[in-house]
Amino acid sequence: xxxxxxxxxxxxxxxxxxxxxxxxxxxxxxxxxxxxxxxxxxxxxxxxxxxxxxxxxxxxxxxxxxxxxx
Amino acid sequence: xxxxxxxxxxxxxxxxxxxxxxxxxxxxxxxxxxxxxxxxxxxxxxxxxxxxxxxxxxxxxxxxxxxxxxxxxxxxxxxxxxxxxxxxxxxxxxxxxxxxxxxxxxxxxxxxxxxxxxxxxxxxxxxxxxxxxxxxxxxxxxxxxxxxxxxxxxxxxxxxxxx
Numbered sequence: 554x555x556x557x558x559x560x561x562x563x564x565x566x567x568x569x570x571x572x573x574x575x576x577x578x579x580x581x582x583x584x585x586x587x588x589x590x591x592x593x594x595x596x597x598x599x600x601x602x603x604x605x606x607x608x609x610x611x612x613x614x615x616x617x618x619x620x621x622x623x
Numbered sequence: 624x625x626x627x628x629x630x631x632x633x634x635x636x637x638x639x640x641x642x643x644x645x646x647x648x649x650x651x652x653x654x655x656x657x658x659x660x661x662x663x664x665x666x667x668x669x670x671x672x673x674x675x676x677x678x679x680x681x682x683x684x685x686x687x688x689x690x691x692x693x694x695x696x697x698x699x700x701x702x703x704x705x706x707x708x709x710x711x712x713x714x715x716x717x718x719x720x721x722x723x724x725x726x727x728x729x730x731x732x733x734x735x736x737x738x739x740x741x742x743x744x745x746x747x748x749x750x751x752x753x754x755x756x757x758x759x760x761x762x763x764x765x766x767x768x769x770x771x772x773x774x775x776x777x778x779x780x781x782x783x784x785x786x
């Protein structure tokens with residue numbers, strides 16, 4: 554037997570717009586970061602992501618966190 | 624420990640010493656200059672090789688120069704001051720224009736040639752190179768405030784590219 558469809562509360566278009574705008578604002582904020590800070594983030598992402606990738610496949614010889622300062 | 628600026632200085636040295644005629648940082652690290660930082664594990668550099676080279680493009684002189692400076696080569700990457708760098712000789716007129724029209728930015732006081740965001744999008748949308756990851760990067764760049772939509776539209780039309 555098919556149960557009668559429950560009416561669930563839904564996000565309004567206005568709320569969705571606000572959420573999307575919030576995400577875009579966050580992106581704009583990250584875009585405007587100082588270049589030095591962005592490179593620092595890339596280096597941190599390498600340290601986080603590479604061990605995770607290494608669980609799925611063998612890393613190439615050059616796929617190592619860069620041994621540099623930003 | 625070397626810094627990212629040290630690796631960029633070497634790119635300028637390569638140009639100054641004539642190993643390459645010109646260069647421009649492309650790929651994910653170029654995106655870092657224009658948009659949000661994204662994970663990447665190498666530095667892509669588009670190059671015009673020296674015009675006195677034979678018609679058949681060879682990266683051998685570039686690798687020889689790097690070896691002479693003590694930089695190791697690993698699977699088509701030259702490890703320059705701790706950064707794996709992949710040199711990509713310009714392969715078509717879009718790539719050539721991307722180098723010609725690259726902008727000189729500064730990183731920690733070091734000038735660096737960087738492919739403009741509109742050309743990065745174009746390169747990501749090239750038919751032979753369209754992967755999901757590259758399309759996602761093109762989409763992210765298209766939302767960047769650094770991108771000039773009119774320039775991009777003209778470029779996509781002229782090179783018959785679609786997004």
